Amino acid sequence: MGTPDFAVAPLDALLTAGVNVVGVITNPDKPAGRGQKIQEAAVKKYAVEKGLKILQPEKFRNEDFLAELKSLEADLQVVVAFKMLPEVVWNMPKYGTLNLHASLLPQYRGAAPINWSIINGDKETGVSTFLLKHEIDTGNIIFQEKTEIGENDNAEVIHDKLMNIGAGLVVKTVKAIEAGDYPQIPQESIAAEELKSAPKIFKDDCKIDWSKNIDSIHNLIRGLSPYPAAWTELCPIEEGKKIGLKVFATEKIVEDHNHQIGSLHTDGKSHLKVAVEGGYLAITMLQQAGKKRMKVEDFLRGFQQIRQYHL
Incomplete structure (x- = not known):
């Protein structure tokens, strides 16, 4: 489940690792730009190229969509740069729903973690995988990986770094869940002097x-x-x-x-x-x-x- 380029790399890594991807969920096509041409999400373009089954729900609680999602019989859902999901969706698979987040949780929960970590002058950032639960970006952490932020690195540079690190981390996490051997670290147990948030940028x-x-x-x-x-x-x-x-x-x-x-x-x-x-x-x-x-x-x-x- 994902939309932008950031989500394509993990999807590609899963396929390369031989994971059986039974379906791809992404945003509906929509008009964009001056000419209002219909734009397909980066994830959709990639999924079409690979011949994967694609679902593009307008609403997650739609009964037809839920029936189709259930029919895929996924053991695990993987979410990367997507929308908020209702419990009826994230709780559906046997192993739940795994999320990749572009920060070292519990820091920078929210929509724009890459931007805010640089704006705040941080010297390092990273990616986290965790299992979804009710509150946004609060689930138990499975794995994390860090990387440095250079003094002149911009959001694009860090985006691409984290995209590639995150792709590997998603595969590592999926394989660990498959093997039934994976940590679940409550975010509350990770010491933090002050929690920084990553709200949407206006x-x-x-x-x-x-x-x-x-x-x-x-x-x-x-x-x-x-x-x-x-x-x-x-x-x-x-x-x-x-x-x-x-x-x-x-x-x-x-x-x-x-x-x-x-x-x-x-x-x-x-x-x-x-x-x-x-x-x-x-x-x-x-x-x-x-x-x-x-x-x-x-x-x-x-x-x-x-x-x-x-x-």
Whole structure:
């Protein structure tokens, strides 16, 4: 059961390991993008390619869907990056429902664990497998695996790392359940000074506050890159319209300065720096509203009037 690319890798790993996958459950196809073309989930595309049986329920409590799911006679369900399931679904198989979560539980329960671990400046993260129960992301942990978060790693880099580690961990967990030899560690027994959560991210969460310190801003930008992306606005010094900017990458320049916090510094050709608490953040990749994502040099070449704006 899954939808995005993150769920394709574990499915592929299970098939490669010789696990008998009797069906794939994913979201219904839906229109997306400017042309509103019908889009299929990444998991569906992969399942079609492999000739697997596919179910795409609109509602999980639908009787026809439940009957069809039961007819698959699955011993175990595996959930990766999917929706909340009712008990009638997750409790159906003999061995229950296994979930892969992109954090070291009990930390970062919720919808956006990868983003929040980077935004909070964590130095490591990982993946956890556990069996579903009533409260979200609270089931007994079976296995975990850690990985480092580099100082400049963004959400895309960590997503791909965890996707590959997670694929192996799902296979390891399924094989352990099959052998009847697997730990079940209650999350309450794992010591944690403070539990951090990973709620869904909204547009307001993505707005850059240039008054924060250099690390906080840098972490926010990379934690939201490439999606949904941190954003700011260029404000005209004289009259004119504000211009929206998405910021995808920055480099930290740690040094003392006396410039006003949030002020822009540029040669108009190769660099665009923002003075912040603790130094400067050099913007290296950005996107002007209505334009393509580009390197800062290309942006400055096409936006000669940059000195007439401030943040």
